[in-house]
Each structure stands twice: as structure tokens, then as C-alpha cells.
Amino acid sequence: MNKNAATFIAKSTIKAADLEHRRKINYNISKYNAAVPNGKKQFANIESTRELAKNIKWEAVEHLDKYLLEFEKKISERGVKVFWAENDKQTLEIIGKICTEKNCKTVVKSKSMVTEEIHLNPYLEKLGIESVETDLGEYIQQLDNEPPYHIVTPAMHKSKEDVARVFTEHLGVPNGLTPEELTQVARNTLREKFANAEVGITGANFILADIGAVAVTENEGNARLSCSMPKTHIVIAGIEKVLPSVHDLHLFWPLLSTFGTGQKVTVYNTIITGAKLENEVDGPAEMYVILLDNGRTNLLVNPTVREALNCIKCGACLNVCPVYKNIGGHSYGTTYSGPIGKVITPYMKGMEDYKHLSYASSLCGACTEVCPVHINIHELLIDNRREAVLEGYSTIAERVAWKAWKKASLSRKLMNSGNAKLKNWVVNKMVKGWSKQRGDIQFSKKTFNEMWQDFRTDL
Numbered sequence: 001m002n003k004n005a006a007t008f009i010a011k012s013t014i015k016a017a018d019l020e021h022r023r024k025i026n027y028n029i030s031k032y033n034a035a036v037p038n039g040k041k042q043f044a045n046i047e048s049t050r051e052l053a054k055n056i057k058w059e060a061v062e063h064l065d066k067y068l069l070e071f072e073k074k075i076s077e078r079g080v081k082v083f084w085a086e087n088d089k090q091t092l093e094i095i096g097k098i099c100t101e102k103n104c105k106t107v108v109k110s111k112s113m114v115t116e117e118i119h120l121n122p123y124l125e126k127l128g129i130e131s132v133e134t135d136l137g138e139y140i141q142q143l144d145n146e147p148p149y150h151i152v153t154p155a156m157h158k159s160k161e162d163v164a165r166v167f168t169e170h171l172g173v174p175n176g177l178t179p180e181e182l183t184q185v186a187r188n189t190l191r192e193k194f195a196n197a198e199v200g201i202t203g204a205n206f207i208l209a210d211i212g213a214v215a216v217t218e219n220e221g222n223a224r225l226s227c228s229m230p231k232t233h234i235v236i237a238g239i240e241k242v243l244p245s246v247h248d249l250h251l252f253w254p255l256l257s258t259f260g261t262g263q264k265v266t267v268y269n270t271i272i273t274g275a276k277l278e279n280e281v282d283g284p285a286e287m288y289v290i291l292l293d294n295g296r297t298n299l300l301v302n303p304t305v306r307e308a309l310n311c312i313k314c315g316a317c318l319n320v321c322p323v324y325k326n327i328g329g330h331s332y333g334t335t336y337s338g339p340i341g342k343v344i345t346p347y348m349k350g351m352e353d354y355k356h357l358s359y360a361s362s363l364c365g366a367c368t369e370v371c372p373v374h375i376n377i378h379e380l381l382i383d384n385r386r387e388a389v390l391e392g393y394s395t396i397a398e399r400v401a402w403k404a405w406k407k408a409s410l411s412r413k414l415m416n417s418g419n420a421k422l423k424n425w426v427v428n429k430m431v432k433g434w435s436k437q438r439g440d441i442q443f444s445k446k447t448f449n450e451m452w453q454d455f456r457t458d459l
């Protein structure tokens, strides 16, 4: 077993037995579950909306080359510099170079999973640059020195008492402050950072090809401040974020809000088309966009798993997943957790190191059922398992066991031979892992042929 798989199993085992963790998660997810039906009411026909969204994303991903070039051309015409980065290293170098040129001491950052993916904060720290998370959930996680727990709700595993403790420990405020008071503390601290930061970094919820723009959606206004107050704005966007047209937003903004948080529409929705123009008073003097691959093209070249690039990162599949709800977001050891994380990570970071994630699923299909863009998540998990075997990443023991199983199950003679006691002993010795968390395998006392014979006699 590789190191990542062993760590995953160890962490999951501990978390699954942590009842306090389960209580907090169930409480926070129950609030989400209560809100979503309200959000859905805005759609006359939610099923056809999802189908339409899937088709638009399909069009965008199938013609990614065309739409990305169109985006680059349009936004470059307004003076925005666009970079294409193959991996995290290239992205960090580009950001490092820009920050050094600007003599940057402080970066304000809005919530962005792609910056987690490239480990931006530790990199900036090494350059002596303070990188401040400005989304409240991310800020709490940064103070507590933890990565985001969930792709939409970074501090979902924390209660309000946990947050108060974090603020007391790291900001020295009195313990037991109310959520409103804690928010005020964060607001006062962050305002100062916004005012002094030289560079603002945001992700992109969508990049719009036809008008050459970046669409950012958020609830706190911090992304809007991050991209408008500092003199330099850098956007990092995964290449799959593209939508063909600005007109697609009327569908994707409410869809993302409803499936992400249960809102009809998120509080702040911003379309950024470039830096400040001559006659404008607000906005950055310069804007850069980095289009990041980092393994996404490994998904793109595979016609089966390509549909995973349709994901709009709403987090709904995490919220319904029985595995996620038990083991939590940190056990995965990956930036993207939950069902969609299990599908994409082996392609983005290596099948050999992350194939184990595809097996951490009950295959109940709840993720597929809830996905707003109809990604066949649970079937892709099965496909990942197949892909891992085809790439030669199954163990010898696994191969021998399946060969023996195939031989036995294709032979009526072998199926009928031996008594149940002997078969139980052999099989339970062979597949010890199976019975670690379950009862032993028990063969029926009678073979199928014997039962069929009895059935015919009874007729």
C-alpha cells in the first residue's frame, strides 16, 4: 500500500469514530439541506435547467481550445496580460515575478481552491510576502493553520465555539464572543489589509469567452475588494472554468448559488473585464490572468472522464456523500475532496498515488443524483478503478484473487465442490481485509444447484 493510501485509511479510521465531528458536520449540512429546496423553487423545471447547464459545459469543454483563445484575445485587447501555465511551479514563478516587480509586501486573497491546489500561501511566505485570506471561512482556517475542509464552506467542521477559540488563541480577543462580534473582529483586521496590500489575488468561478471577462461570485464582498483595492490584480483560473458566453451566467449563477449554499443568487456577483480605465476612479492599475492546466488536460484527453471538467465546484456532491460525512474533508489529503475530488485527483496528481480514493465510495450514486451539471460521478469512480488496473497499479495479491474468483465462478463444478465450512475458511483467509470492518464471508450451506433442485421438487 502506498504512503498516501495508508495515511488516508489511518485518518479516515480516526475521523469515522469521532462522534463530535459527525455531530458538527450533520448540523451544518442539515442547514444546507433545509436551504436548497428554497433555492430550487426559482427554477420552473430544475431537470431541464440541469440538462441545459450540462450541455453548455459540454460545448465549452469539447471546444476548450477555441473558447480559451477567444477569451485571451478579447481580454488582452483591454490590456490584460494572459499567461498559460502548465503546472503549479510555472504559476508560482509567474506570481512571484509579478509580486517582486511590484515590491509587494502583502497580498490579499479571496477564496480560491486553485490557489490551494498550487500551495500559493507557503510559496509567498518563503518570498517574505504576507498572504492574507479574506473570505471569513478561509481566514478562520488560515488562523488555525488548517487547509479548507470543503470546497465551498472551508470551516464547515467548526462550531461557533471552535471559531471563538481560534480567534482567542490567534488574535487575543476575549473568549466567548458571538458570531456577529467575531465577524466584526475579522472585518476590522481585514480592512486594514485591503487598504495596504499591493497585490490582490482571486480565482474565477467562470471565464467568459465571448466578452473576455472573469466572473467571480461570493457572499462577503471580499473578492470584490481583493480585485479592486490593490494596484495589481492577479486571477488564477483552471482552464475548465470557461463558459462560451456572458449570456450563460443567467443560468450558471443561480445554479451555483442554489446547489452551493441554497441561495437563489449569491450576494456579490462581479464581472471583471480588465484594469481601471482612464476615466474610472476605482480598480487596479494592472490585471493579469493565469490560465492553469496542472493535470486538467489529462482529464481532457480521456473521453470518458472528460465530463468531470464540467464541474462548477458547487460542493453539492460532498454534502450528500455518506463517506464524506463520516470521514470529513481533511482525511482525503487532497485539495479537492469528496466524490468529485476522488474522480479528478488521480488524473491531476497521478493514478498510482491516488487510485485508492476511487475505492472509498459506497457507489450509492447520491453524488450523481445531486450534481447540477449531471456528471456521472459514481460511474466515473468505477471507471477510475478500471483505469488503475489497466495502467498496472493493482497488486499481485489482488490479481491472483480475482483470477481465482473468475475461474471458480465460471466453473459450475468448482462452485459446487467442497463444503461451505471449507469454502468459508479458504475465502476468509484469502481476503482478510474484507472482514476487518465486516463479518466473515459466509457461503450458503447448499449450492445454487441444490437449492434449485429443492425448489423444483417443491413445485
Ligand code: SF4
Residues within 6 Å of the ligand: 259, 310, 311, 312, 313, 314, 315, 316, 317, 318, 340, 367, 370, 371, 372, 373, 374, 375, 377
Ligand atoms: S461534481 Fe457536480 S455536485 Fe460535485 S462539486 Fe462538481 S458540480 Fe457540484
